Amino acid sequence: MDPEITDTDQDEPVRRGITRKNLLKAALVAAPIPLLIGGVPALARAQRSNSGRLAPTPFCHDGDEPTIDQTEGPYFKPDSPLRTVLADASTPGVPLSVSGYVFGRSCQPLPNVLLDFWQANDNGEYDNDGYTFRGHQFTNAQGAYTLTTVVPGLYPGRTRHLHMKVQAPNQGILTTQTYFPGEPRNNTDTIFDPRLLMTVRQVGNGREASFDFVLDVTGVPPTKPPTDPPTDPPTGTWRVGTNYPPGSTATYGGQNYRCLQGHTAQPGWEPPNVPALWQRA
Numbered sequence: 001m002d003p004e005i006t007d008t009d010q011d012e013p014v015r016r017g018i019t020r021k022n023l024l025k026a027a028l029v030a031a032p033i034p035l036l037i038g039g040v041p042a043l044a045r046a047q048r049s050n051s052g053r054l055a056p057t058p059f060c061h062d063g064d065e066p067t068i069d070q071t072e073g074p075y076f077k078p079d080s081p082l083r084t085v086l087a088d089a090s091t092p093g094v095p096l097s098v099s100g101y102v103f104g105r106s107c108q109p110l111p112n113v114l115l116d117f118w119q120a121n122d123n124g125e126y127d128n129d130g131y132t133f134r135g136h137q138f139t140n141a142q143g144a145y146t147l148t149t150v151v152p153g154l155y156p157g158r159t160r161h162l163h164m165k166v167q168a169p170n171q172g173i174l175t176t177q178t179y180f181p182g183e184p185r186n187n188t189d190t191i192f193d194p195r196l197l198m199t200v201r202q203v204g205n206g207r208e209a210s211f212d213f214v215l216d217v218t219g220v221p222p223t224k225p226p227t228d229p230p231t232d233p234p235t236g237t238w239r240v241g242t243n244y245p246p247g248s249t250a251t252y253g254g255q256n257y258r259c260l261q262g263h264t265a266q267p268g269w270e271p272p273n274v275p276a277l278w279q280r281a
Contacts, residue, residue, distance in 0.1 A: 066105065066216040068195055070176045073163060075126040078260040078279075079246040080116055083135040086149040093122030093150030095206030098178075098198065101143045102166060104217040109143025112266060113215070114276055116165040117147055124155030136261050151180070151207060159185035159192055167276045168217050169268030178211050240265050249281060256281040 087093065102113045116136040120126050127133060133152075139145050152160050160183050166174040178198050179186060186192050198209040236251035244250065244259040250271065251257070257271035257278040271278035 065214065067166075067174060067176060067213045068193060069174060070191060070193065070196070072165075072175050073177075075120075075128065076118060076163065076165075077128070077131070077134060080118065080131055080134040080136045080261060082137065082262050084137045084146055084148060086117070086119075086133050086135050086147065091122075091150055093153070096149050096151045096209060097206070098147040098149070098162070098209045098211065100145060100210045100212045102139050102145065102168070102213045102215060103143065104168070104215055106218060109139075110168050110215065110217060111139055111141045111143055112169055112268075113139040113143070113145075114165070114167045114261075114263075114274070115139070115145050116261070116276065117149075118163045119149065119161075120152040120155060122150055122153045124153035138263075154185065157189070159183045159189040161192075165276060166213050166215060167274065168215055169266065170270075170273040171215065171217050173276055174213065174215055176213075180209075238265065238271055240267055244277075250278075 087095070089095075102110045102115070104110050114136060115138070118126070118134045121133055133149065137145060137147075149162075152162065154160060160180045161177045163177050164175075166176070176196065177191070178196050179192055179194075180200055181197050186194075196211075198211040200207050200209040235253055236255075238250040238252040238257070241264065242250075243262075243264050245262045246259055248259045249256060250259070252271045255272070258281045259277065260279055261277050263269070263277055268274075269277060271280075
């Protein structure tokens with residue numbers, strides 16, 4: 001019998017069959033990042049919009065449709081710090097934790113995927129001078145990520161949302177946003193798309209959310225970070241295993257590059273392949 005999953009925003013239960021993603025979820029139970037949200041597999045979300053059930057994009061059904069793009073907006077900044085925690089107990093706002101996975105179109109979890117998050121604070125304001133509520137991270141070997149922050153505030157014309165850029169090694173960049181169910185402004189925000197609703201539940205004085213990204217990637221990147229530099233390094237000064245802080249420079253293939261986001265270089269992240277990390281100088 002199919003499991004019954006109750007929408008956190010609706011009383012009517014929605015039934016979902018067993019999918020490859022759910023089976024994969026069960027196989028990853030031993031992963032270090034929690035896989036269950038409220039006792040329900042995070043991959044088996046059942047949010048609905050007022051107009052009906054969601055399309056299968058976030059679920060990685062057999063069609064494996066990629067997560068949709070959305071506008072970057074005016075507040076993106078490069079050079080965000082490497083971190084998974086954007087807020088602590090002293091930060092004003094409702095505590096929010098977000099977790100999930102990044103999958104390819106073949107329903108394989110993707111390790112070493114870059115996720116760059118940014119959002120408004122509790123008052124609906126973006127930090128355009130510094131890097132408050134901005135940070136990037138990489139998925140672990142199981143393709144999982146986690147983010148600790150607060151629920152973003154409202155500002156004119158928009159509903160509550162999180163911004164992110166997602167990029168698998170040596171692949172293109174997905175720029176998109178995720179949303180909260182049950183928000184009154186979801187119905188009036190012209191950018192809002194129900195396919196990007198997170199699963200959210202109340203936990204104490206905070207909220208737990210989950211969302212799984214599906215990238216238009218057919219292969220699987222390397223599952224382990226490098227431990228040693230390659231025997232035959234590429235032409236130039238760029239090297240696997242080197243820690244590059246923001247603003248540092250390297251050469252590769254006769255070109256000069258400036259580091260946009262601090263990271264430790266890995267195979268597949270050569271400067272011409274990852275514009276989210278490197279910019280030609």
